Amino acid sequence: MADVMTTEAPAAAHQSEGAGTGISNNKLLMWVFLGSECLLFGGLISTxxxxxxxxxxxxxxxxxxxxPFTSVSSFVLLMSSLTMVLALSALNRGDIRNNRLWLLTTALLGSLFIGGQVYEFTTFVREGLGYTTSPFSSAFFTLTGFHGIHVSVxxxxxxxxxxSSLRGSLRQEHSETVEIVGLYWHFVDIVWIFIFTVIYLVPSPTS
Amino acid sequence: MSTTDIAQSGDTSHDGGHGDEGHEHPSDAKYIQIAAILGVLTALEVSTYFVNIGPALIPTLMVMMGVKFFLVAAWFMHLRFDSSLFTKFFVGGLVLATGVYMIALTAFEFWTKG
Amino acid sequence: MTATTTTPATVGEGAAAQPLGVYTRPKGGNGWRDWVTTVDHKKIGILYGAAALFFFAIGGLEALLIRLQMATPDGTVLGADMYNQVFTMHGVTMVFLVIMPLAAAFANYLLPLQIGARDVAFPRLNALSFWIFLAGGLFLNTSWLFGDAPTGGWFAYAPNTGVTFSPGHGMDFYALGLQITGIASLLSAMNLIVTVLNMRAPGMTLFKMPVFTWMILVVQFLLLFAIPVITVALFLLLFDRNFGANFFNPEMGSDPLLWQHLFWIFGHPEVYVLILPSFGIVSEVIPTFSRKPIFGYEFMVFSGIAIGFMGWGVWAHHMFVSGVGPIAVGAFTLSTMFIAVPTGVKILNWMATMWGGKLRFTTAMLFATGVVSMFTVGGLSGVTHAVAPADTQQTDTYYIVAHFHYVIFGGALLGFFAGFYFWWPKVFGHMLGERLGKWNFWTMLIGFNLTFGPMHILGLQGMSRRIDTYSPGFGFELWNLVATIGAFTIALGVLFFALNVIFSARRARGLPPVGPDPWDARSLEWFCPNPTPVHNFDELIQVESLDEFWHRKYGTDENGRIVRVATAEEVCQKGDATDVHLPSPSYWPVVLAAGFPLIGYGIMYNLWLCAAGGILVVMSIYAWVFEPPDDPDGAHGHEADGAAEPEEAPVG
Structure with missing residues (x-):
């Protein structure tokens, strides 16, 4: 465990003089949070x-x-991770225009995914799978719903x-903020990678 | 804290080499390349729905999922380039979640009865 | 607001370019406003302590009601339903609203000081944690006003807690209230982890941190990973109760064990969340009053970490009679017995620390030795639960009640009292009286053993827990009466504590604060004068060793004997630095926290209320983000502000 502490980090904005890791507090906070989220989604997936x-x-x-339908929406979410990382990359270069473009694209792809989820849910309900139909239905809607809420956030x-970029207050020196939002976004994507394979692609019981 | 102290601690952390290591993120081309691999993997995953590959199905799916998972975490989330502390937190959460919930699933006889 | 601040604010105000013009940050001061908007970890620690003691009084009254009901056979003090409400709220209150926030109180106040920092990593987030906790605690307790307190026990086994068997809003209060306090714990855990990792003073490596800080760090990791599990369980219960989901509905094929697994996956780490802070306090108190360094520091730290890890692999020992199958019972029996090993290491190390030491039995030390002895009793009865066949006999009897009170009262609560006596001068600048303190200790210790000792016997005689009354003729009468007398003796002990607090404060009025080092202590927090000045350290301390403060006071002569090399006055800082830049107070933590109970009531009574709460939360988050990052007049001393508030990420 001691080697954790000696980790050398890039010169971060909030470098303290102390014996700390030298890592940015904000970024560390996000990673700590994501570690915690693993247990949340783990519980829902197990259920x-x-x-x-x-x-x-x-x-x-x-x-x-x-x-086939879910494959398409999964692909959309996967590609939103690419556009997210391109947004960060642009801001790191100081390219505000492309940063804006990719941020908006990412949000749009995310919305497309959510739209797909809404469509999927309504189709299921029409086919007789309501929230209260069975333990399976409750667990399915709760798991994918929680994921959907994460995407929406x-x-x-x-x-x-x-x-804030349009207002001119998202500049190159704020790239860490974009990076942190990106971490959250990629995490949500990773969760879906798991859900898509384990819940959809692994053959499910049939009646 | 005196200025000399700051200069000293600054020396260790602002060292050129580390700064470069931390900030030199992959090029956009590299990101697109990763995304292409992810796309192909997804296509392969989905193809198992149409092509019957027998008992190899679940291991194959799990491996492909693992690779996708790894690629996003390592490249898009920069775990390859960032402090190993982040990896430890994330892997810590993942391993704990996997361990605990797999024991729970075992208690529910999930592996044998599904 | 009138300018009551000590710093010249006028210069700064003009210079403060406020991004959206409306969000000024409140100024410091001394009235109630200052407490509500504070982001100072010390004030937040005091707030946590005060709130926890307030809930302690409520939970204690509930305990007395329980004991009154059980004092004699066929008790009529409470009806059956009221009895269920009282014992449920007693458990929930003591676990979530007393022990956990007491740990948070000590952690908030002491952890930054012990690592030599000026504040936590995210001061506003810290304030938010407290206000959310308070909102959740008050929300839970308002269930009394609605005449609908939870009845399902603190573990709330579904399907018993579903709408079928628990109609009314009691269990909704439970689920929502714990969800809210869970958010507080999670935020606080994230904050303190970052603080320990990033804010340590120069030279303060992880293995120079005091054991208390280590134990708090382990606890934060347990919370970080355990809270999301109960979050899932509580959401499932809420959805079952309010939206007709089928997670715990056996008629539809649901598995009643699901709740039990999820709850105890959280619940067992939670047990260590309750006890480890107290272990940390004891590990500070015993070396100080034995005049010896802690015996086997590394073993203390690693056993704490080991307990943290192993705590994740023992949860099903709470479910030996729930039908989890022989393999699970066997495996969890083994893992549970193993976890006794690191715990035993701690007990032995405390005793080895005292061995041959120059013992001073101050009140703090008495409480600490009380923890060591009483926790050992609780630990041993715990080992008897690990043996599944024995546990089968003990499950749901008063033997269990005896066990966990020996652990949580005898272990955790007595430890916090040790902490009160030990750090009171640090926090308030005056000592608590030793005479009343000793009365406090002995009445509590005797009362505690009178209350919970007989419960071992009652349990082995077969008396079930959670029954609202019992018939005469089973041999339960005597020991129940003794337990009730014991409970009132504890209450007397708590009264002595309250009197001690009042009298000590009155005695100290007009006197100068106590000297810098009243106990001949060892760790970094004693570098600050008493009470701790608002900026903590005048200058950051260069740490060379564990027990840095002690090593600055003492050296060894040529014969290897320990000799005093400096007085405490020479070593301590004066607390007179004026150029330290501190984070500004903020309105938004308390405003944001107020949204959560609204959402809670909304889910039960009116969804519009829910929307109002949601809007309040979202608006507060935006206001939080756009708040000017810092005090406009804080332009000086940038190099000294180890704790200057970093810009929080919008997501945080």
């Missing part, structure tokens, strides 16, 4: 896995999942960045 075969009299996951943060 889903325990309940995925308990569909009572309602539709089974294997019957109702639309893999990310979109709000991205739009806040975009607007």
């Amino acid at each position: 889903y896995l325990i309940y995925r075969s308990r569909f009572h009299t309602g539709p089974a996951p294997g019957d109702i999942f639309d893999i 990310g979109i709000v943060m991205l739009m806040s960045l975009f607007i």
